[in-house]
Amino acid sequence: MLTFQCPYCGVQADETELHAGGEAHLTRHGPGSSDKDFEAYLFMRQNPKGVHFERWRHVNGCGKWFHAARCTMTLEVFGAYPAQTTEPPKRILDVITSKRPGWTWRELS
Amino acid sequence: MLLNGLAGFEPMKRYSAFAIAREALSGHKNWERAWRNAQPKRRYDVVIVGAGGHGLATAYYLGKNFGITNVAVIEKGWLGGGNTGRNTTIIRSNYLQDPSAAIYEKARALYETLSQDLNYNVMFSPRGVMMLAQTEHEVRGYQRTAHANALQGVETRFITPREVKEIVPIINLDGPRYPVLGALWQERAGTARHDAVAWGYARACSAMGMDIIQKCEVIGVRQEGGRVTGVQTTKGDIACEKLGIVVAGHSGDLAAMAGFRLPLESVPLQALVSEPIKPIMDCVVMANTVHGYMSQSDKGEMVIGGGTDGYNAYTQRGSFHHIEETVRALIETFPMVSRLKMLRQWGGIVDVTGDRSPILSKTPLEGCFINAGWGTGGFKAIPGSGWGFAELMARGHSPLCEEFSMWRFGEGKFIDESLAAGVAH
Ligand SMILES: Cc1cc2nc3c(=O)[nH]c(=O)nc-3n(C[C@H](O)[C@H](O)[C@H](O)COP(=O)(O)OP(=O)(O)OC[C@H]3O[C@@H](n4cnc5c(N)ncnc54)[C@H](O)[C@@H]3O)c2cc1C
Ligand SMILES: [Zn+2]
Numbered sequence: 001m002l003t004f005q006c007p008y009c010g011v012q013a014d015e016t017e018l019h020a021g022g023e024a025h026l027t028r029h030g031p032g033s034s035d036k037d038f039e040a041y042l043f044m045r046q047n048p049k050g051v052h053f054e055r056w057r058h059v060n061g062c063g064k065w066f067h068a069a070r071c072t073m074t075l076e077v078f079g080a081y082p083a084q085t086t087e088p089p090k091r092i093l094d095v096i097t098s099k100r101p102g103w104t105w106r107e108l109s
Numbered sequence: 110m111l112l113n114g115l116a117g118f119e120p121m122k123r124y125s126a127f128a129i130a131r132e133a134l135s136g137h138k139n140w141e142r143a144w145r146n147a148q149p150k151r152r153y154d155v156v157i158v159g160a161g162g163h164g165l166a167t168a169y170y171l172g173k174n175f176g177i178t179n180v181a182v183i184e185k186g187w188l189g190g191g192n193t194g195r196n197t198t199i200i201r202s203n204y205l206q207d208p209s210a211a212i213y214e215k216a217r218a219l220y221e222t223l224s225q226d227l228n229y230n231v232m233f234s235p236r237g238v239m240m241l242a243q244t245e246h247e248v249r250g251y252q253r254t255a256h257a258n259a260l261q262g263v264e265t266r267f268i269t270p271r272e273v274k275e276i277v278p279i280i281n282l283d284g285p286r287y288p289v290l291g292a293l294w295q296e297r298a299g300t301a302r303h304d305a306v307a308w309g310y311a312r313a314c315s316a317m318g319m320d321i322i323q324k325c326e327v328i329g330v331r332q333e334g335g336r337v338t339g340v341q342t343t344k345g346d347i348a349c350e351k352l353g354i355v356v357a358g359h360s361g362d363l364a365a366m367a368g369f370r371l372p373l374e375s376v377p378l379q380a381l382v383s384e385p386i387k388p389i390m391d392c393v394v395m396a397n398t399v400h401g402y403m404s405q406s407d408k409g410e411m412v413i414g415g416g417t418d419g420y421n422a423y424t425q426r427g428s429f430h431h432i433e434e435t436v437r438a439l440i441e442t443f444p445m446v447s448r449l450k451m452l453r454q455w456g457g458i459v460d461v462t463g464d465r466s467p468i469l470s471k472t473p474l475e476g477c478f479i480n481a482g483w484g485t486g487g488f489k490a491i492p493g494s495g496w497g498f499a500e501l502m503a504r505g506h507s508p509l510c511e512e513f514s515m516w517r518f519g520e521g522k523f524i525d526e527s528l529a530a531g532v533a534h
Contacts, residue, residue, distance in 0.1 A: 001429060002420075016430045020419035039519040043372035043463045047361040049423055072375075072421045 002070075004080045009062040021055035024067045025086060025108055049073055051096055051103045053088060056080070069096060121316040123228050143308060144315035149322050152348035153181045155502065156340055157355055158327045158363060160184035162193040162303075162488065163480055164355035165310035165321075166495020167502070169227075172317040174496070175503040180319040181349075182311075183342060185326035189307030192357050193488065195425075195457035197380050197404070197414045199393050200489040201238040201298035203265045205254050206524045208512035209466060210261040215509060216493030220301060223492060229309030231301045232407070237392035238298035239268075239276065241442070243287035244398055251293040265295045279389050281444055287398055289442070300393060300404060306491055330367040330477070337367070337476040352477045353502055358423065358458030360481035369473045372518045373462045373482050377418045377427035381436075381454040385409030389445070399438030403446075411449060413439065417459060417485060427456035459484045464517075466524035469498050469510035478502050479515060 002015040011017075022045070029041040046052065052072050057065045067085070069078040069092050078099065079092045087108045096103055122128065122141060132140055155171060157164045160182045171177040182188075200220055202213035219226075220233045242248040251267055258265040270282050273292050282289040311321055322344065329341035330352065339348035354363045358375040385408050395402035400416040415435030418427050432454055440447045462468060462482040467490070469480050480498045483490060497509030512524055 015428055022420075035519055039372075043518045044370050045372075045374050045421075047371075047374045047421055049362055052421060054420065073423050075422060075424060 002075055002077065004056060004066075004068050004077055006058045006061060006064070007066050007080050007082045008064045009058065011058070011061055013058055013061055017058065017060040019057040019059040021057055021065065024053040024055045024083075025088075046106055048105065051078070051100055051105055053105065055083065071100070121312060124230075143312040144321055147181075147315075147320035147322050149181060149183075149325065149342070149344050149347050150320065151346075152339070153320075154179040154349065155351045155353065156180070156347060156349040157182045157353040158340065159191070159354070159356040159359075160188035160307070160311065160321055160323065161191045161355065161357060162189070162306050162310065162491035163357075163483065163494050163498070164353070165307055165314060166491050167353055167355060167480065167498045168314045168319055168495075169310045169317075170495045170499035171503060172314065172319065174499060177503060178317045178319055180314070181347065182314065182319065182321045183325050183327055183340070183347070184321070184323045185343075187323050188311050188321060189304055192457040192459060192483075193307050193491075194304055195380070195455055196303055196488040197402070197412050198300040198303050198488055199238060199298075199395075199402070199404070199486075200233070200301055201295050201393075202263050202489070203238070203240070203254060203258055203293055203295045203298070204526055205257050206466075206526060207257075207261060208524050209526055210258065210263050212493045212497060212509050212513075213490055214261070214263050214493075215496060216490045217298065219492035219496065220489075223301075223306070223309070227309040227313050229305060229312055231305045231309050233299065233301040235297050235299040236404075237276070237294065237296045238395065239273065239392055240293040240395045240397060241273070241289050242267075242291045242293070243289060243396060243442075245290070247398060248290050251291070254293055263295075264297060265293055268292050268294045276392060277390055277394055279443055279445055280394070281442055284441070286441060287396075298393070301488075303488060306488075310495075327363065327366070330363070330474070332368070332474055332477075335475055337474050350476060351502055353480060353498065354477065355480045355498075357481065357483065357487070358460050360460045360479065364472075364479065367472065367474050367477050371468065371479070371481060371515060373460045373468070373484075374421055375423060375458050375460050376420065377422050377424060377456045378414075378416075378459045378485050379418075379427035379432050379435075379454060379456040380412065380414040381432055381451050382406070382410040382412050383446075383449040383451050386411070386449070394442075396439065396442050399442065401435045401439040401442075403439060403443065410452065411446070413446075413451075417461065423458055425456050425458055461485070462518075464523035465526040467494070467513055468515045469494065469501060469507075469513040470515040471501070471505075472515065 500507035
């Protein structure tokens with residue numbers, strides 16, 4: 001069973017305590033953006049085989065949204081971090097690089 | 110007799126009652142192989158990636174309807190080992206939107222005569238599919254669907270709780286949490302044998318001289334000047350005029366190889382079966398509010414499925430608490446389920462789009478076509494999808510596929526089936 005340590009309350013929460021919120025670090029394109037950007041924001045997801053960054057909510061716990069890095073092929077968790085950021089912290093990136101040398105994801109904006 | 114793998118091929122012997130008697134004389138030891146285990150040639154007119162139901166059906170109708178038989182179907186595992194061999198085999202066409210009704214009803218109609226057409230028993234069983242309405246919202250939703258189906262020429266009916274109980278005596282109508290308020294009933298819907306659908310198409314393709322190449326993974330797509338020229342595989346390069354990508358949960362991966370992106374995400378979907386018991390339910394019942402559905406297989410097992418996992422994964426496994434929720438939900442409506450022992454559980458990776466409808470489309474890469482996004486409900490569509498997609502690949506356009514373009518999301522032309530496809534099936 002998938003478990004994450006909630007970066008806010010410190011609880012080691014399993015997935016029955018959590019709500020999956022989809023891909024993290026999206027730029028919210030809205031009115032005034034190009035059609036392509038708007039479509040991409042609404043529908044185009046990375047859907048990677050391998051390293052992925054996601055939003056999760058500790059719904060049956062402290063109730064807060066956080067971010068986590070995970071492998072979609074093995075369900076291995078690389079770590080969780082608070083949501084108040086536009087990119088993953090170095091600590092998480094280092095863990096991923098040590099476990100999945102050469103990994104890639106989309107460019108963060 | 111020619112050996113497997115030679116360039117020539119002999120027409121398959123037909124299956125029949127006479128053939129069973131004939132083969133009995135030699136103790137059933139001399140049945141010929143159902144399809145040749147081919148090795149790749151250097152080039153084909155058409156290469157299809159993915160030997161699931163949709164890929165094989167596409168190849169079959171390319172040959173049957175358009176005379177295109179220089180075709181290879183390339184499969185990284187074994188044919189039918191993806192979602193086609195993992196699904197719970199519900200076949201129905203009671204969707205809401207016209208383009209969906211057209212392709213799902215085409216498929217359902219083709220299923221009726223598929224065994225004769227393929228000379229392979231796919232065990233289509235039009236036993237009826239019942240979708241329970243357990244909230245007021247669902248009652249209104251399904252009544253609307255019944256009206257839409259009437260206009261589309263798809264025979265469905267909204268039935269009362271009393272009729273529900275007559276058809277399914279083991280059901281508990283009263284709730285307490287989710288009483289049965291009625292149901293959408295499609296009498297000519299049902300189930301079929303999933304493996305047989307894949308095997309039947311494979312055998313017919315092989316008999317037309319097509320190559321089905323198993324244990325061969327596509328690892329790259331070759332292109333030149335914006336046109337597809339072939340694929341790289343674990344068995345070497347294969348050139349082609351046209352390429353059809355039909356890989357369900359792996360569509361994002363293949364699209365990336367071909368240089369474009371698709372509006373879909375891959376998530377696990379699970380099913381489970383119980384120990385075999387005596388016949389208790391002779392139709393399919395779906396309870397979408399509580400996310401569970403059930404039918405009884407010919408062997409007597411109760412076949413149970415639920416909703417998808419909430420996050421991307423490629424593990425073909427799924428999370429345990431999800432099946433627990435599914436079974437817990439079903440127990441209120443079918444109290445006898447609580448006494449059943451469950452035998453097996455498994456998962457498949459389904460590719461889900463934003464409007465819960467598939468993508469049958471040209472792509473930004475010329476000569477490359479995509480058939481994807483069937484998500485939790487594409488088994489029922491296999492013959493119709495193969496029919497339409499073959500036409501799209503052969504002619505460049507197909508009335509059945511018209512609305513299912515990959516560009517519809519950017520254009521806001523959704524085919525919203527979130528109610529019809531609200532639960533996995
Ligand atoms: C548990 C479960 C229950 C379901 N229940 C129902 C139901 O009751 N009714 C219904 O209508 N639908 C149901 N579905 C959905 C249905 O199974 C699918 O929509 C349908 O089978 C998809 O068929 P396909 O041919 O597109 O994909 P698949 O059968 O998955 O075939 C795709 C093939 O592509 C191959 N492939 C992938 N990548 C590569 C590569 N790089 N190179 C070569 N080959 C590759 C795979 O190995 C696979 O064999 C269910 C699905 C699941 C998982
Ligand atoms: Zn918390």
